[in-house]
Amino acid sequence: KAGVTQTPRYLIKTRGQQVTLSCSPISGHRSVSWYQQTPGQGLQFLFEYFSETQRNKGNFPGRFSGRQFSNSRSEMNVSTLELGDSALYLCASSLTPGRNTEAFFGQGTRLTVV
Amino acid sequence: QQPVQSPQAVILREGEDAVINCSSSKALYSVHWYRQKHGEAPVFLMILLKGGEQKGHEKISASFNEKKQQSSLYLTASQLSYSGTYFCGTANQAGTALIFGKGTTLSVSS
Numbered sequence: 519k520a521g522v523t524q525t526p527r528y529l530i531k532t533r534g535q536q537v538t539l540s541c542s543p544i545s546g547h548r549s550v551s552w553y554q555q556t557p558g559q560g561l562q563f564l565f566e567y568f569s570e571t572q573r574n575k576g577n578f579p580g581r582f583s584g585r586q587f588s589n590s591r592s593e594m595n596v597s598t599l600e601l602g603d604s605a606l607y608l609c610a611s612s613l614t615p616g617r618n619t620e621a622f623f624g625q626g627t628r629l630t631v632v
Numbered sequence: 633q634q635p636v637q638s639p640q641a642v643i644l645r646e647g648e649d650a651v652i653n654c655s656s657s658k659a660l661y662s663v664h665w666y667r668q669k670h671g672e673a674p675v676f677l678m679i680l681l682k683g684g685e686q687k688g689h690e691k692i693s694a695s696f697n698e699k700k701q702q703s704s705l706y707l708t709a710s711q712l713s714y715s716g717t718y719f720c721g722t723a724n725q726a727g728t729a730l731i732f733g734k735g736t737t738l739s740v741s742s
Contacts (some may be wrong), residue, residue, distance in 0.1 A: 519635050551729065553655035560634070560734035561674070561719060576731035582661035608673065613724075617730055618681070 520544065522611050530630045536597040539627045543590050543611030550592040551621065552584060555606040564618035565607075567592055568615050596629075604631045633658060635722045639734035644710050644740045652705040654720030654735045663696055663703040664721040664730060667714075672720060674715070677705070715740045 523542040528581055531537050545549050552564040563576035567586035584594040606628050610621040635656045642650050662681045666674040678688025680696035680716055693706045717737045721730040
């Protein structure tokens with residue numbers, strides 16, 4: 519059974535640009551959550567999607583957006599990149615919204631903004 | 633709403649025990665524990681649900697005090713493989729997202 523796949527694994531962007539990150543959950547999983555990980559800050563919650571609907575959103579500016587497709591794949595987009603957006607972006611999938619069930623994390627996308 | 637973990641870091645020798653704590657300022661619906669090794673994805677360890685249900689790996693033990701809004705992860709007879717950063721995640725109500733703490737770094741040496 520394939521795990522959670524995130525693409526690309528590494529990305530270097532320039533300030534002001536925009537970026538799209540992709541997450542393919544485990545087959546059959548309908549819930550996808552996104553987290554930003556930076557040193558010392560832990561896993562900061564970005565969004566949670568279930569059956570193509572955003573169920574929860576973290577405390578991030580509107581430059582951060584996401585969506586989920588009918589096949590449960592999810593994308594997140596960051597517009598007008600800032601240096602502080604450099605981080606590891608992790609996606610986690612679960613059968614149902616993760617508060618009751620085990621979540622499986624992908625390897626993440628390492629975004630560097632220069 | 634981010635839960636608070638303590639301590640921030642623990643250094644152990646093989647065979648020693650450790651306790652990692654997680655506390656919230658709000659009533660908890662569930663507490664999750666994950667471990668992340670350097671350069672790897674976080675891996676599920678355990679879920680503790682309001683009402684007493686637990687799901688997780690047999691070798692890991694944890695407690696959930698609903699009244700105190702706290703959870704503790706017990707690592708006994710530590711092994712080198714226990715090294716990593718431990719995160720607790722909490723959900724306050726049935727419909728809320730899972731919010732993680734800043735993590736506790738555990739280093740086990742021989």
